[in-house]
Amino acid sequence: MKRRSFFNAAAISVLGASLLSNKAVSQSTGKVDVRLKELNIDVKAAEAPVAAYVGWRKVGNMVYIAGQVPAGPDGLVLGKLGENMTTDEGYAAARYCGINLLGQLKSACGGDLDLVKQCVQIQGLVNSSDDYTEQHLVINGTSELFQDIWGEPGLAARAAIGTNSLPLGICCEVLAVFEVA
């Protein structure tokens, strides 16, 4: 139990770091940064996770981003759709996942989000009760964020799926692959 709370604390501190970075004011002024400002979203390049994985991997012009959690201004959004959360709340949480994906992507692009060509793939996992069937509407929270930023190229070949449980009790987790210049 002690160990568990230690791990949770460690994980949350990692997540907290990415949270803080989202609050920080962005320095660069590329086209995408201007658009993010219009959308009132601050994205700073994410720091590397302190665990047995990396936030992103680049191979050729493809960037693979690790599953991102719904860390928002009030911390992690925990819950289960169809049990103690509405689809709208899930949508808002998936948007936080999207913002955290942007932080990783920015780091992979050396700070310049204008290098992004298109979003290739999104996988969204939704912590769901057995009878919940609106995973696709939850993951729209991520997809529509990217669409707002990049237009059609922000849309991905997407899969939205339900699961009975996610790490730390988070309500959703989103992974993405981008093509960059």
Add this chain to the structure above:
Amino acid sequence: MLRGSCRIRGCIIIRRAILTTALASIISACGKSDDTTVTPTETPPTPSNGKINAKLSEMGIELPEAKMALATYTPWRKIGNMVYIAGQAAGNKGVIGKKYNTQQGHAIAREAAILVLSQLKAACDGDLDRVEQCIQLQGIVRCTNDFTEQHLVINGASEFFQDVFGDSGLAARAAVGTNSLPMGDACEVIATFEIT
């Protein structure tokens, strides 16, 4: 019960590895004496001694033969310098959070990662030194509805690849839960690697 058998299997692997190393040193010793006394010009047979093979034997790991696909799919696909490996599971049946705890889940995820490595070796024509980096790792944990330590379970796979390949073994990772997996397995690991 199964945890015990995991341990036993681990011991067998380690014991086997010790025996193999002992045998290899005996054989090489015999080879040497042959070389010096009878046929000094003949080069001794070279064992596969890549860096990663050496690392694996140092870790006491003997990779099993790459498993055939269990259904209508291929165990791996190569495209350009990317290798996509099908989901691997080590055959520990049960639910994490009920039959197994996090620590046991960690060991089970590590076993699945060893199977991923076997497939990767087959995809690299036997030469794991060709592996550049692990790109993506998805770990699916069969768990109870209230289990929330999937990330700690999948560390079993991530830490294994880190032990074998160093920091290039770390992947962009996702750890998720599920209520059910094929054949009742407790954990499944899917990975993508870049090779030369």
